[in-house]
Each structure stands twice: as C-alpha cells, then as structure tokens.
Amino acid sequence: MAERYELKQKEVWDGNMAAAHALRQAQVDVVAAYPITPSTPIVQNYAQFLADGYVDGEFIMVESEHSAMSACVGAAAAGGRVATATSSQGYALMVEVLYQASGMRLPIVMTVVNRALASPLNIHGDHSDLYLGRDAGWIHIIANNPQEAYDLTLCAFRIGEDERVRLPVTTNQDGFLVSHTAQVVEPLQDEEAYKFIGEYKALNPMLDTKNPVTYGAQTEEEWHFEHKANQHKALMESFPVIEEVFNEFEKVSGRKYNVVETYKLDDADIALVLMGSAYETAMLAVDKAREEGIKVGLLMPRVFRPFPYNEVAEKLKNVKAIAALDRSAPMGTTGALYNEVAGALAAKGQSAIMTNYIYGLGGRDTTVEHILEVIRETEKNAKAGKRVTDLQGFINLRGPKLSFN
Amino acid sequence: MKKITNLKEFACTPDRFQGGHRLCPGCAHSMIVREVVNATDDDLVISTATGCLEVCSAIYPYTSWDVSWIHVGFENAAAAISGAEAMYKALSRKDKLYNEDRRVKFVAFGGDGGTYDIGFQSLSGAVERGHDFLYVCLDNENYANTGGQRSSATPIGAHTSTSPRGRVSYGEKQKKKDITMIMAAHGAPYVATAVPSTKHWKDLATKAAKAISTVGPTFINALSPCTTEWKFKPEETTEIADLAVETCVFPLYEIEDGRKLRITYRPKDKLPVEEYLSKQGRFSHLFKPENKWIIEEWQKQVDDYWDYLQRREEAGV
Ligand SMILES: Cc1ncc(C[n+]2csc(CCOP(=O)(O)OP(=O)(O)O)c2C)c(N)n1
Ligand code: SF4
Ligand SMILES: [Mg+2]
Numbered sequence: 001m002a003e004r005y006e007l008k009q010k011e012v013w014d015g016n017m018a019a020a021h022a023l024r025q026a027q028v029d030v031v032a033a034y035p036i037t038p039s040t041p042i043v044q045n046y047a048q049f050l051a052d053g054y055v056d057g058e059f060i061m062v063e064s065e066h067s068a069m070s071a072c073v074g075a076a077a078a079g080g081r082v083a084t085a086t087s088s089q090g091y092a093l094m095v096e097v098l099y100q101a102s103g104m105r106l107p108i109v110m111t112v113v114n115r116a117l118a119s120p121l122n123i124h125g126d127h128s129d130l131y132l133g134r135d136a137g138w139i140h141i142i143a144n145n146p147q148e149a150y151d152l153t154l155c156a157f158r159i160g161e162d163e164r165v166r167l168p169v170t171t172n173q174d175g176f177l178v179s180h181t182a183q184v185v186e187p188l189q190d191e192e193a194y195k196f197i198g199e200y201k202a203l204n205p206m207l208d209t210k211n212p213v214t215y216g217a218q219t220e221e222e223w224h225f226e227h228k229a230n231q232h233k234a235l236m237e238s239f240p241v242i243e244e245v246f247n248e249f250e251k252v253s254g255r256k257y258n259v260v261e262t263y264k265l266d267d268a269d270i271a272l273v274l275m276g277s278a279y280e281t282a283m284l285a286v287d288k289a290r291e292e293g294i295k296v297g298l299l300m301p302r303v304f305r306p307f308p309y310n311e312v313a314e315k316l317k318n319v320k321a322i323a324a325l326d327r328s329a330p331m332g333t334t335g336a337l338y339n340e341v342a343g344a345l346a347a348k349g350q351s352a353i354m355t356n357y358i359y360g361l362g363g364r365d366t367t368v369e370h371i372l373e374v375i376r377e378t379e380k381n382a383k384a385g386k387r388v389t390d391l392q393g394f395i396n397l398r399g400p401k402l403s404f405n
Numbered sequence: 406m407k408k409i410t411n412l413k414e415f416a417c418t419p420d421r422f423q424g425g426h427r428l429c430p431g432c433a434h435s436m437i438v439r440e441v442v443n444a445t446d447d448d449l450v451i452s453t454a455t456g457c458l459e460v461c462s463a464i465y466p467y468t469s470w471d472v473s474w475i476h477v478g479f480e481n482a483a484a485a486i487s488g489a490e491a492m493y494k495a496l497s498r499k500d501k502l503y504n505e506d507r508r509v510k511f512v513a514f515g516g517d518g519g520t521y522d523i524g525f526q527s528l529s530g531a532v533e534r535g536h537d538f539l540y541v542c543l544d545n546e547n548y549a550n551t552g553g554q555r556s557s558a559t560p561i562g563a564h565t566s567t568s569p570r571g572r573v574s575y576g577e578k579q580k581k582k583d584i585t586m587i588m589a590a591h592g593a594p595y596v597a598t599a600v601p602s603t604k605h606w607k608d609l610a611t612k613a614a615k616a617i618s619t620v621g622p623t624f625i626n627a628l629s630p631c632t633t634e635w636k637f638k639p640e641e642t643t644e645i646a647d648l649a650v651e652t653c654v655f656p657l658y659e660i661e662d663g664r665k666l667r668i669t670y671r672p673k674d675k676l677p678v679e680e681y682l683s684k685q686g687r688f689s690h691l692f693k694p695e696n697k698w699i700i701e702e703w704q705k706q707v708d709d710y711w712d713y714l715q716r717r718e719e720a721g722v
Binding site for chain 1: 448449450452459460462463465466468471472473474475476477478480481482484485486487488489491492493494495498499501502503504507526527529530531533534613690
C-alpha cells in the first residue's frame with residue numbers, strides 16, 4: 001500500500017498540483033507520460049509522490065507522447081487503471097493513438113493542460129489541442145480552476161470506468177491561467193477520494209491469460225461501421241452516467257457539477273457561450289453588465305464531448321441573441337463552439353441571433369472589459385431583432401479590426 | 406527456460422498461433438511466430454505492429470491468437486508491450502494479479518518497417534527503460550503488407566516497388582541497416598539473429614527460449630523470406646533461409662549484454678552470394694553484365710562482416 005498523504009482541509013494548489021493529487025489518490029496502476037509545458041509539473045509532482053512513497057503503481061517516463069499513449073493503451077488493455085498528462089504538441093503527437101484508445105474502449109484518464117499549437121511556437125493557453133482531439137472518441141470535460149481540475153479528474157475515472165461507458169476521458173484546464181495559478185483547493189482525504197472512485201473493474205484484461213483476448217483486430221467494410229457506431233452510441237449514452245457521477249460527487253464534496261453550466265441565464269435576454277477560465281472572467285462581466293441593465297447570462301458545456309446539444313438548446317430557448325466564444329483559431333470557418341451551438345438550436349427550430357468571437361489565442365489576455373464589449377454588441381443584435389454586428393469578431397487582436405460576415 | 410529437445414516433440418507443442426490465418430502460403434512470418442510462442446511454457450501477452458502478420462492474423466471476428474494479443478499501430482508495438490509489462494509489475498506489487506499461479510511473459514512482433522524505421526524510436530525507448538520483454542523483428546527486408554516498398558532493411562540492389570530496377574536504376578541504393586548491432590549497443594542483456602529453417606529450427610527455438618527467460622529487454626532479428634516480394638516459390642522458403650546462412654549473408658549469432666558475441670552456426674564451406682541472390686526474382690537484374698559490380702560489392706561486404714564477427718568472437722567482445 002502506498003503511504004497516506006496528509007492533506008489539510010484547505011490546500012493552496014495550482015491546477016497542475018491539483019491534477020497530480022487526483023491521480024495519486026486514484027491509485028493509478030500505470031502512469032506513462034512525457035513532459036511538456038504547461039503540464040510538466042503534473043508529471044514532476046507525480047514523480048515526487050512516487051519518490052516519497054505515496055504511489056505504488058508503475059510510472060513510465062517514455063521517450064515521446066506517442067509512446068506515452070501507446071503504453072497507456074497496452075497497460076489499460078492489460079487490465080488496470082491508467083492515466084497520463086499532456087499539452088499541445090504532445091497532444092498532437094498522440095492523436096493517432098487517441099483514436100486507438102477509444103476504439104478499444106479503454107478508460108484511460110488524461111489530464112490535459114490546454115495550450116496553443118505551433119506554428120508559431122507558443123507555450124500559452126488556448127483550446128487548439130482540445131479541438132484537435134474533438135472527434136477522437138474521448139469524453140472531454142472542462143475545468144475552469146484548480147478546484148475543478150481536481151474534482152473533475154476524480155470524476156473522470158469513475159465516468160470512464162463505468163461498465164455502461166468504458167471510454168477514455170480527458171479533463172481540460174487552461175495553460176498557466178489554471179495550471180500555474182495557485183488557489184485554495186479543498187481536497188477529499190485519500191480514503192474518501194478512493195472510495196468515491198472505487199476499485200478498478202477490469203473488462204477483458206489481457207493479463208487474465210487463462211482467458212486470452214485479442215485487442216485491436218482488423219475490421220474492414222463488413223464490421224468497421226458497426227464498431228464505430230457502437231462507440232458513438234456509448235458516447236451519446238454516457239450523459240446519465242456523467243450526471244450520476246456528478247451527483248455522487250456532490251454527496252461527498254458538497255460541490256455540484258452539471259453537464260451544462262449556466263450563470264444568471266434564467267431571465268436573460270442574451271447569452272454568451274464559452275468554456276475554460278474565461279468563463280470566470282465572463283461572470284464578472286455579466287455582473288457589471290447587469291448593473292448597466294443588460295440582462296445577460298452565460299452557458300458553458302462542462303462536457304464538450306459528448307456535446308449536450310439538447311440541454312444547450314433547452315437552456316438557450318428564451319434568449320434573443322447569443323455570442324459563442326472560441327479559444328482556438330477556426331482556420332477557415334466559424335469556431336467549433338459556434339457551430340455546435342448553432343446546430344443545437346437549429347435542431348429545435350430555435351432561431352436566436354448568433355455571432356462568433358475568437359479570443360485568447362496563445363495566451364492573449366481577455367479581460368472583463370473585453371467581454372463587456374461582446375455583451376454590448378450582442379445586446380445590439382437582440383435589440384435590433386437581427387444581426388447588426390459582425391458574424392465573426394476577434395477580441396483583443398492587435399492591428400486593424402478583423403471581422404468576417 | 407523451456408527445454409527444447411527434438412523437432413517432433415517441439416512441433417507437437419499445442420499451438421498458440423493457430424492456422425487459418427491469411428498469410429501467404431510459404432510465408433516465413435508464421436514459422437517464426439510459431440517457434441517463438443512455443444518456446445516457452447509460460448503464459449504470453451503479445452503485441453504486434455501493423456504489417457502482414459497483424460492484418461492476416463486478427464480479422465474480426467476471427468483471431469489466430471490463442472494467447473492475449475494486442476495491435477495498436479505501426480510504430481508502437483514496443484511501447485504498447487512496455488505498458489502491458491508495467492501493468493503486470495504494478496498488479497503483482499499490489500497483489501492484484503488475475504492468475505496468481507501463472508507466470509506471464511511479454512513478446513512484441515514487428516516487421517522490418519515497424520522495427521528498423523517507423524517503430525525504431527519506441528523500440529529504443531522500451532529497451533533503454535529495461536522492460537522485461539522479447540522483441541522479435543520479422544525481417545523480410547521490405548514493407549510487404551503495403552505492396553513491397555523499400556525499408557532501411559532492404560539490401561543494396563534489391564528491386565522493391567519504391568526502389569525499382571529501371572532503365573537507369575539497379576534498384577535499392579543503400580546498404581541494409583545493422584539493427585542487431587544497434588540493439589546490442591543499447592546494452593540489452595540478449596540479442597540474436599535467427600532464421601526459420603528446417604536445418605536451424607533449434608537455433609531459433611533455443612534463442613527464443615533463452616530470450617524469453619532472460620530478465621530485461623531482449624531482441625531477435627529473424628530473417629523472414631517473403632515469397633511474394635522476394636519472388637521465389639512458396640515451397641522454397643526454408644531453403645532460401647538456409648542459403649542466407651550458408652553464404653553468410655545472414656550469419657547466426659548472439660550477443661550478451663552488448664559485449665559478448667558468439668557465432669551460433671559456422672558454415673563448413675561458405676557458399677558464394679550468387680547462390681542466394683540467384684534464387685530470388687528481386688535480384689534477377691543483378692546478373693546482367695552491367696550490374697556485375699553489385700554482386701562483387703555484395704560478396705565483399707559479406708566477407709568483411711563475417712570476418713568482423715569472427716574477430717569479435719575470438720576477442721570475446
Ligand atoms: C503510421 C502509419 N504509417 C503507414 C502505415 C501503412 N503501413 C501499414 S503496414 C506497412 C508496412 C509494414 O512493413 P513491415 O513493418 O516491414 O511489415 P511486413 O508487412 O513487411 O511484415 C505500412 C507502410 C500505417 N499503417 N501506419
Ligand atoms: S507478402 Fe510476404 S510477408 Fe506478407 S504474408 Fe505474403 S509472404 Fe508473408
Ligand atoms: Mg517487412
């Protein structure tokens with residue numbers, strides 16, 4: 001047994017430390033990882049836990065992220081709890097294997113510290129890596145601060161390992177803004193955390209050699225479609241399990257998470273949709289805007305995949321105008337979040353006026369004032385009853401104003 | 406270590422790699438694999454890189470594998486097996502093994518493409534980290550699964566689909582990369598070369614048994630004559646392998662701890678390389694007068710290398 005780690009009721013942790021403690025408390029059997037800014041401290045913290053006797057699983061420092069995810073796949077198929085951490089280029093290098101992990105239905109947990117993708121090289125936060133893994137068949141959960149990074153990483157094990165799900169899960173936190181920002185975190189004690197996650201339940205483990213299994217077979221046109229459809233079904237049907245786990249987590253922690261989070265949306269005329277640490281900035285902006293008399297609310301898909309399109313549409317059914325804010329370069333179209341929300345509304349025949357804003361690329365600051373400006377523009381559309389602002393705007397971009405219509 | 410006595414007994418070991426797979430008739434991959442998986446009585450967990458072996462042995466809903474088996478991708482067989490091996494260690498430390506009474510060994514198979522080229526990094530990493538596994542390279546000197554393209558294992562002068570002979574080309578321009586020595590240089594406790602053949606079956610089986618029972622990363626480079634891409638008759642596979650050994654084109658040796666080389670078979674009368682080359686369609690153009698120099702070059706390289714091996718063995722290094 002690994003040594004118990006004495007935790008105070010309130011710890012001061014940054015997002016990386018929070019994620020590392022969650023991995024430690026999950027008593028992961030195999031962690032295979034490779035360092036990259038800004039998630040490196042997760043790996044370093046974990047290595048220190050191991051060196052101090054707080055971890056009794058295996059820790060493999062592989063020679064690349066491609067091998068990290070490949071070793072995770074081998075380890076998970078062998079039959080035990082598996083986790084890793086990465087960011088940006090590391091995530092990009094893993095992409096091939098992300099699909100292999102989900103296709104084999106292996107409940108690996110990956111704590112992602114979101115960072116821009118090169119070129120140009122940039123080590124700061126944006127959601128390019130998250131968007132790159134969007135269709136990889138993983139569940140993607142968003143954490144906006146260190147407490148959430150900790151809580152949701154604990155939840156991730158339980159969600160992914162549930163027999164009704166059996167899918168890999170990422171928890172995402174913004175590079176530096178969350179990963180390197182120390183805040184008060186109220187952790188569970190080790191026993192409590194482990195009890196919440198539960199023992200790993202093996203399904204077809206390779207190490208049960210008396211019952212040999214074949215993983216990663218070839219399927220061509222006769223079976224590939226069925227396999228992929230089944231995998232999609234598992235993702236689509238994971239919502240009740242995610243909600244169940246969030247409810248259970250509330251019971252042990254008093255903190256409640258929702259598949260779709262909202263802020264002051266109930267009576268709102270206009271809404272902003274965004275994910276990540278900027279959601280907290282936007283809360284402050286909403287409070288200010290309301291002082292100005294603008295009835296604005298916020299919505300965030302806590303779970304980006306599977307995308308909760310029904311609930312998103314339902315929660316946005318009374319607003320007249322929506323701005324979707326994407327923290328990733330859309331490269332030739334409207335942002336992914338804009339597209340998701342627009343699709344969700346269209347499916348219900350809802351017709352709020354929608355605009356898209358691109359913000360925060362490569363760690364560019366997005367302040368309360370910037371978000372207030374978005375709110376004011378969105379309000380103009382609501383008032384006019386049609387779109388009078390740009391379809392796609394860029395927040396805090398230097399140089400001449402850039403917009404698309 | 407499993408005791409390997411006579412061929413009859415060895416051939417009667419219950420199969421862990423079943424027939425019915427779709428490898429070409431006469432494909433050496435299946436011969437090598439059968440010998441390796443039958444060379445131990447311990448249970449096995451196997452990973453296999455993308456390539457002929459993988460696509461022909463596990464086509465859903467069928468599988469030829471009567472042992473636990475995983476295919477992840479082309480370049481990561483070694484990384485995948487290192488994860489499985491780490492899980493075994495973790496679960497045994499935590500007293501959570503699935504079958505307390507069984508010992509589990511780990512083996513990875515990769516083609517020359519999956520080993521010399523795209524999978525080289527993950528192999529190097531897994532060996533450097535010291536995982537307890539055997540890696541077997543099924544070296545057919547080309548990317549057979551995708552239609553016979555060159556790899557860094559393709560020898561000079563060979564015709565492949567991406568180093569074709571042509572009006573102004575004699576085929577592959579580069580020499581074959583010396584993967585076995587590279588793996589020995591990693592300091593792996595055991596590396597060896599082997600061939601699938603009736604004459605040298607025991608050499609391969611014994612090396613596999615030794616490698617599997619050695620603690621730490623071990624490596625076997627097995628020459629795998631490919632009837633389809635090398636262009637010889639399917640019934641000639643083992644003969645071609647024997648010729649590779651008798652000409653010293655593919656010498657049989659082993660190295661312990663990267664330091665101690667031993668030649669495991671010494672041909673009585675070393676045959677000229679033509680004996681080996683002339684049997685294979687991929688080299689037929691080398692027998693044109695203008696390409697005579699390539700055969701001469703081959704012979705020189707083979708002689709040099711054989712001499713080098715003998716000097717190393719004599720010196721005990
Ligand atoms: C990343 C990646 N690149 C390319 C391929 C295509 N591919 C599949 S198998 C193969 C060649 C396999 O050659 P080798 O490893 O020598 O095995 P063989 O088929 O000869 O036994 C190639 C190029 C792939 N599957 N994945
Ligand atoms: S192409 Fe060559 S390696 Fe592939 S199955 Fe046929 S004989 Fe074997
Ligand atoms: Mg090959």
